[in-house]
Amino acid sequence: MGDMTSQPMRPGLRAALSLQYPMSLGLYDSYEEAQKAVDYLSDNEFPVQDLLIVGTDLKQLERVTGRLTRGRVFGAGALSGAWLGLFVGTIFALFDPSGFNILNVVSTVAFGALFGMVWAAVGYRLTRGERDFTSVSQVVAAKYEVLCEHKHVQRGRELLTEMDPMRAAMQEVRRAQEAERARTDGA
Structure with missing residues (x-):
């Protein structure tokens, strides 16, 4: 997994923010949804220390507040x-x-x-x-992906299926489509 920023990270921080072989458990439209999924996994004794929430499709928003x-x-x-x-x-x-x-x-x-x-x-x-203007800015993510160490991914997906069966089915279709697209692009 590559660096998430262009700024150098301390070695301890790099280890804390990385997983050895990350696999996707789910893609969410808001941080709150991703947090809810992780909370559900935690409530069900899942090893949450092997999870990572990653904001993707980052955008910088700048709201102009007035003339300077x-x-x-x-x-x-x-x-x-x-x-x-x-x-x-x-x-x-x-x-x-x-x-x-x-x-x-x-x-x-x-x-x-x-x-x-x-x-x-x-x-x-x-x-x-x-x-000649004043503004406030913020970096926001369009999607949030919950990643998991490969050794726990199957159990995590099972738990999230119990939490929301319809969402889990849609996630599985998306993963299959991405796998098929990768296979045809590679051929």
Whole structure:
């Protein structure tokens, strides 16, 4: 089984996220359905430590949330800098040998806001307006496949057939079609 990401994984993590000879137990439209199947297997004393839920057909969704203007950039930079200034100013004021001085905290907040605004403006200027919007993004899977070590696959399929006989029959038809397609493509 190949790497699931292009980023290097720690050796212990690689072992935890891989199976020696994985075989498919089922393909599900949502993570909740795959989780329900694994939970059912667990409830029936199946060795769930030999299972892996894999999200397939990954898509990145990006929801545009608004226009990015200079005012928003400066405001966000000032707010971020002010929070940092409040934190640093409070820490220094708490440990000041002459006692807590609120004026020092306020001046640190003001300096932090100014610094944050300048820093944000420089970053915005460097983009040259190539990304004048705000957004949130998420990677989602279209399908979730439950994989199992080959030595337990038969028992897992039997249990999942008991859980949902109609779904299991459709899964078996899909596996047979894929096997036939692989056989004809290889010939």
